[in-house]
Amino acid sequence: MSLMSTARSRVADVVNLFATPLQASHYVELVNPLWSSHKLQARVEEVWDETADARTITLRPGRNWRRHRAGQHLRLGVPIGGRRFTRTYSISSSPERRDGCITVTVKVLDGGRMSGHLVRNLEVGTYLPIGLPQGDFVVPESTPVRPLFITAGSGLTPVMSMLRTWDIVGNMPDVAHIHYAPHRYDVIYGAELVELAARRPRYRYEAVLTREGGDGPSTARHFDRAQLDALCPDWMEREVWACGPQSLLAAVEQHFEAAGRSRFLHVERFRAALAEVPADAAGGRATFVIDGAPVSADADATTPLLRVAEDAGLNPEHGCRMGICHTCDIPLVAGRVRDLRTGDVIDEPGQLVQICISGAAGDCELALTAPAT
């Protein structure tokens, strides 16, 4: 086996020599982007509007895709206005799906550039860069569980992948599912869930429609202990997976901690915590990560980050120190920096930052790794 794979990689080395300085895969990509091995892309096969502001996108991943586990997410890149943006979405389809396709369901967020583009403008036939499946919001494969799912809005998506898998395989466990949405028409996969509950008696589905049925503020129907007791009396005996907005997760976490059942709770967050930007546009704490080791320093809003790094004893690659040569470009990991020439704030993880002319705009983290030779 290892002899075979060694032989195969030798052959690949020789074939790649024909394509130097590129790889053979760069030419394979010309024929079909899904066959390339140097990067992973997916073709948009179908778009389907679930609700007024949520759309399910069916993707056919390229050849070197690795089958996901139900509940995992993937990174999806989309060029908007020529610039590439990357976001993470949960995979809502089952890994058992026959045609090898995966689906993600995207809901328009307020001011969400990426979600707005995906829901309104994405066309079938587009190729999008994707990442391999990631995440540990998964149900153990071997041990039997009695899961309680608490989801809200598009937090339903990773759970949907689990439910669909059990449905396809035919081993639906004893599931209790509480799902929150403003109105019935806002529930993505609404009809499918109702139909599933009718067909699989071991799956119990409770929809909490926070803006329907009764007077009073919608918060009256938000998650609390009494509601949980009413909807799922045996919650003390269940392992819990929760996914949804920050406010719901905070309430759920608080409750299960009070009940001493934190270790039976798994949560999935959709948004990484970003550094706050001070109102007076001051600097922040700049962190440079070199091969996994972080070096931090205080940075004010006007000192170039290159200088900050040097004062902290680092020696990043650089050249002209005036924003011409791009030798000092390094990718942003998290947080915000400001281009001192234009005043534009860069907060897109992965975007290259010219550190010789960029200052901190709040806390920021940059990947200071020597470029590959």
Add this chain to the structure above:
Amino acid sequence: MTNVLPIDLDPAVIEQLGHELDEIYDATIASLGERDERYIRRLIRTQRTLALGSRVAMLAGAAVRRRGLLRRKVGATGRRAGTALLGLGTAGLGLAKILENMEIGHNVMHGQWDWMNDPEINSTIWEWDTVCSADHWKHGHNIVHHTWTNVLGKDRDIGYEILRTTSEKPWNPVYLAQPIYNTLLALMFEWGVGLHELDFDKLASGTKEQKAEQLELFQGFLRKAARQAAKDYVLWPSLAGPGFVDVVIADTVANLIRNIWSYTIIFCGHFPDGVHLFDRSVIEDETRAGWYLRQLLGSANITGGPRFHVLAGNLSHQIEHHLFPDMPSNRYQQVAPRIEALCVRYGLPYNAGPLRRQFGTTIRKIWRYALPGGTDTVSEAPALRVA
């Protein structure tokens, strides 16, 4: 004499000029979008298709010529067809290499497409199809040449260290041969560029550290060059079997086409008549606007149509490229008229002319300065386009 500018501008006016150039840059960068992205992606796809198609055409041509493919007797017509196919592949590969090196590679490595945030089309990882390694080139070109453009003793691209292109450079008898080795440089241009970053003085008689550094550079060069040479002169030809030599010749000619073309365009960037050189004193306390002015006076454009500019990697817009080295090259054509108008308004020369004028005066300069003496023709800077 070289620090005397042909114009007498008040420092405040120079700052004003700088401000106007900043505005042009900012407006253009702000308008980048999908059309630009489509341009570079389509160009890269076209270039790769052309390169692969040309290689296949070469192999087919060689096979037809050598009867290797059909094992049948090939008549004179067949041989002619084979040769034509081989020639077509050669021209195609030469063109593909020109596109890859100039409009794509050079410009990507300048960071012109970094704004797209694409993990492949960006200056930190792009490697181009020449014997010159991208890392070496980015240092010598982006840092040294673009920062110290035309400053004597700082910019190693003035005469590329081997040619005498100004009276400021002391003459010695070796320069008598410069018309000859200049021609050799044109033919072997990629090798010249590949070795340009090396400092042979330091390698021979530098400190221990300098020697080690130069040796590492040299080894890096050899690694890249070996892969390139293996591809063009061993691997692809070996696929042609009995037509091995045919493909070696075809690849050699394709590389020659690229060498001569890129040499021609690049030498027209800073050597034609009217281009200014600067004394080190100019860069003391030089402001951003002063840097702009130096780029403007130290570069020359070649006039031509849109297709010519693409083939020239838009280095025919050398002035715009030196003012805004990280602006996507497809925008230079659009910015050029504004720069020229600005020059007219400030009474500055805008050195643009057809290829025959720019290349002609470059060659004349190389021949003239092979001999001792000579007067630099900076004062002849044409204020307006030479038709």
